[in-house]
Amino acid sequence: MSQSPHHKSFTARLRAHKIFGGIKPAVYKADALRSRVMPAPLPGNLVLPLLQHQGQPAMAVVEVGQAVLKYQVLAMGNGPLSVPVHAPTSGVITAIADSAVPGFGAQVQRCIHLQADGLDTAAELQPCLDYRALSHLQLLALIDAAGICGLGGAGFPTAEKLRVSIEQGVELLIINAAECEPYISADESLIRERADRVVSGAEILQSVCLAKRCVIAIEKDKADAIEALSTALQDSSIELLVLNSKFPTGGERQIIQAVTGFEVPRGLLPVDAGILVQNAGTAYAVHNAIVEGKPCISRITTLTGSPLQTPKNFEALIGTPVSFLFEMCGIDKSQHTGTIMGGSLMGIELDSDEVPLIKTTNCLLAKSTGEFPDPAPEQACIRCGYCADVCPARLLPQQLYAFSRSEDLDQLEEHGLADCIECGACAYVCPSHIPLVQYYRASKQAIAERDRQFQTSKQWQSRFQFHQYRLKKETTKALDKKLPGAEKTTANEPAQPFSRDQARDEIAAAVRRVAARHSNRTAPSSAKDKAKDKDRH
Amino acid sequence: MYPLIDTIYVQVISGSLVLLLAAHLGLKIWQALLRQRLLQRSLLERINRLLPQTQCGQCGYEGCLPYAREICRGDAINKCPPGGPETIVRLAALMHRPVEPLNPAHGQVKPFAVAVIREAECIGCTKCIQACPVDAIIGGPKLMHTVIEQECTGCDLCVEPCPVDCIDMISRAWGNPVIWLLPSSGVGVRQQLDTAV
Numbered sequence: 001m002s003q004s005p006h007h008k009s010f011t012a013r014l015r016a017h018k019i020f021g022g023i024k025p026a027v028y029k030a031d032a033l034r035s036r037v038m039p040a041p042l043p044g045n046l047v048l049p050l051l052q053h054q055g056q057p058a059m060a061v062v063e064v065g066q067a068v069l070k071y072q073v074l075a076m077g078n079g080p081l082s083v084p085v086h087a088p089t090s091g092v093i094t095a096i097a098d099s100a101v102p103g104f105g106a107q108v109q110r111c112i113h114l115q116a117d118g119l120d121t122a123a124e125l126q127p128c129l130d131y132r133a134l135s136h137l138q139l140l141a142l143i144d145a146a147g148i149c150g151l152g153g154a155g156f157p158t159a160e161k162l163r164v165s166i167e168q169g170v171e172l173l174i175i176n177a178a179e180c181e182p183y184i185s186a187d188e189s190l191i192r193e194r195a196d197r198v199v200s201g202a203e204i205l206q207s208v209c210l211a212k213r214c215v216i217a218i219e220k221d222k223a224d225a226i227e228a229l230s231t232a233l234q235d236s237s238i239e240l241l242v243l244n245s246k247f248p249t250g251g252e253r254q255i256i257q258a259v260t261g262f263e264v265p266r267g268l269l270p271v272d273a274g275i276l277v278q279n280a281g282t283a284y285a286v287h288n289a290i291v292e293g294k295p296c297i298s299r300i301t302t303l304t305g306s307p308l309q310t311p312k313n314f315e316a317l318i319g320t321p322v323s324f325l326f327e328m329c330g331i332d333k334s335q336h337t338g339t340i341m342g343g344s345l346m347g348i349e350l351d352s353d354e355v356p357l358i359k360t361t362n363c364l365l366a367k368s369t370g371e372f373p374d375p376a377p378e379q380a381c382i383r384c385g386y387c388a389d390v391c392p393a394r395l396l397p398q399q400l401y402a403f404s405r406s407e408d409l410d411q412l413e414e415h416g417l418a419d420c421i422e423c424g425a426c427a428y429v430c431p432s433h434i435p436l437v438q439y440y441r442a443s444k445q446a447i448a449e450r451d452r453q454f455q456t457s458k459q460w461q462s463r464f465q466f467h468q469y470r471l472k473k474e475t476t477k478a479l480d481k482k483l484p485g486a487e488k489t490t491a492n493e494p495a496q497p498f499s500r501d502q503a504r505d506e507i508a509a510a511v512r513r514v515a516a517r518h519s520n521r522t523a524p525s526s527a528k529d530k531a532k533d534k535d536r537h
Numbered sequence: 538m539y540p541l542i543d544t545i546y547v548q549v550i551s552g553s554l555v556l557l558l559a560a561h562l563g564l565k566i567w568q569a570l571l572r573q574r575l576l577q578r579s580l581l582e583r584i585n586r587l588l589p590q591t592q593c594g595q596c597g598y599e600g601c602l603p604y605a606r607e608i609c610r611g612d613a614i615n616k617c618p619p620g621g622p623e624t625i626v627r628l629a630a631l632m633h634r635p636v637e638p639l640n641p642a643h644g645q646v647k648p649f650a651v652a653v654i655r656e657a658e659c660i661g662c663t664k665c666i667q668a669c670p671v672d673a674i675i676g677g678p679k680l681m682h683t684v685i686e687q688e689c690t691g692c693d694l695c696v697e698p699c700p701v702d703c704i705d706m707i708s709r710a711w712g713n714p715v716i717w718l719l720p721s722s723g724v725g726v727r728q729q730l731d732t733a734v
């Protein structure tokens with residue numbers, strides 16, 4: 001176990017702390033919370049992207065035309081930052097091809113297409129009746145095999161996060177049930193109805209990462225869920241902490257601040273301070289994976305927005321088309337103007353509804369002009385500073401905005417653009433209606449691109465240097481061979497029988513010849529050589 | 538007796554003082570020289586970082602680093618076609634020189650492309666291997682040759698030596714697709730570019 005010097009111990013009684021900045025937007029969760037979580041019907045075709053998480057895509061292990069059973073592995077993890085994909089239902093693989101996936105703009109990725117046979121024949125599961133009988137590493141392997149990634153939206157492979165936590169040692173495990181986005185109620189409805197299983201998942205997670213303390217943190221406006229949790233937690237060592245409602249309390253660093261009062265310093269990860277944060281939905285998936293043996297093939301997702309007649313939380317199979325789910329909620333197409341995956345503040349606009357639901361889809365928000373009018377035109381920044389007051393990352397959004405506009409990437413880095421969590425609080429309060437987050441996303445992309453280019457050119461440069469070094473070495477070797485007396489020595493041994501000065505002269509001459517050859521080649525006169533070459537061949 | 542001691546003392550003290558002074562001066566000079574060299578070196582490195590590292594030699598030198606060295610010594614900054622106007626603007630800013638258009642004597646700005654050998658036609662003459670400045674071609678005498686796409690800088694140098702003309706330059710997207718656009722057209726590098734070139 002290698003502990004970071006920033007490791008903290010959390011022994012004091014926990015209480016709700018204030019987070020820095022943040023906003024209190026109006027909440028629109030009631031519509032979807034009116035009904036219970038419903039299992040979504042089985043769609044005819046499912047599309048399963050190989051990359052639904054942060055990291056490397058999984059590796060398909062099935063072939064086109066193959067019949068598969070529900071829960072069968074379709075793609076295996078390919079390295080630590082890759083999670084497997086399982087068949088959500090039984091059917092036939094119709095294609096393994098590139099198709100549209102949810103993401104920024106129109107994105108295409110390698111996907112497994114599965115045609116459901118409607119029978120839903122399941123492969124045999126191996127439930128684990130008492131997880132305490134297994135060691136934490138065995139549990140970790142089971143979580144890894146179940147294809148779980150952070151279901152709160154970020155999608156980081158859960159097993160990898162746990163592995164790092166075990167390595168560095170964690171004191172505190174926080175189960176994040178804050179769910180601060182105004183439209184999302186997936187975790188809330190999950191906890192309201194299945195709190196016992198979330199708690200069981202939290203207990204498993206705690207025994208895997210060996211955290212001394214575990215706390216479930218939830219915002220105070222979710223009364224039903226809090227009640228369900230306190231009942232489920234009655235004889236458990238896990239604590240419940242009710243937080244103040246504020247956006248973005250659900251951010252990883254923000255919830256740490258809200259629970260412990262401690263801000264993870266810039267440049268460090270929560271695990272460096274001995275904290276692990278997992279989402280409530282992830283805990284539920286872990287319970288399913290261990291106790292019931294079920295891999296991650298479905299998730300609870302919120303379908304909401306005014307074009308939907310019956311907004312609700314669906315337990316939908318991964319791979320279900322978004323348009324199919326909207327149909328199930330009775331979408332009024334005339335009102336529907338667009339779809340956001342994720343919440344209204346941090347979500348991303350989908351290009352089309354013909355994309356599948358993936359593991360990180362916690363909400364699908366159908367937009368209408370009534371609820372989401374076209375944004376007001378962007379005005380000049382008046383330097384009111386409202387944005388800096390609400391930025392939970394303690395950045396200066398107005399400065400970042402100015403540097404984004406002038407494309408000053410160095411200054412953007414200096415001012416901590418990398419720490420921006422793209423929460424959208426700054427854009428929400430901006431009286432000039434500046435789409436600040438889009439500026440930051442464009443700039444982050446530009447920085448990544450610049451760094452990539454720099455890496456490439458560095459590689460080219462080092463290969464060029466090696467090439468020159470190689471030429472030099474080969475010329476000297478060739479020279480050694482020609483020299484009288486050098487026949488005795490093999491090519492690998494340095495030639496002895498002449499003075500250093502002589503050798504230096506020879507090398508210099510050789511380098512000059514190479515240089516001459518090089519400059520000849522670049523000059524147009526070498527067309528002649530080429531003609532000569534052609535004759536020869 | 539005393540005067541003798543005095544003189545010895547005076548001599549020793551003044552002598553060591555002079556020595557100390559000389560040592561101090563030497564140290565200062567040495568430091569200054571070092572700083573100068575470091576500065577020059579860092580300037581060279583900064584220039585080199587701005588060059589695209591295509592190693593095509595169109596600037597008239599053997600590669601990007603030699604050209605960077607010449608820019609340090611006062612050569613023109615507009616001789617690099619693969620870098621294009623962006624590189625010129627950046628070099629101009631670094632060197633405090635005016636932005637100039639690319640010198641057409643050194644070539645035109647072309648979209649990024651990589652070399653691809655039509656393998657069926659390759660006769661295995663190894664000429665392209667000898668031309669490639671970054672050793673991006675694999676093959677041997679009388680064997681089929683091929684280009685490692687990731688390593689190819691698109692310098693064009695292998696196209697000409699090929700006796701059977703079986704190397705094509707195929708354009709490739711340079712970098713990842715742009716997903717997020719700046720809501721405004723910025724007033725930074727890009728606008729300077731439009732006005733300058």
Ligand code: SF4
Pocket residue numbers: 380381382383384385386387388397398401426429430431432433434
């Ligand atoms: S809130 Fe908007 S107008 Fe005010 S300082 Fe920030 S960016 Fe400028």
Ligand code: SF4
Pocket residue numbers: 387390391392393394395396397419420421422423424425426427436437440
């Ligand atoms: S989007 Fe970024 S800059 Fe704006 S408030 Fe959130 S963290 Fe701060």
Ligand code: SF4
Pocket residue numbers: 651652668669670671672673674684688689690691692693694695696
């Ligand atoms: S393969 Fe050809 S174009 Fe590519 S770097 Fe080598 S010589 Fe240049």
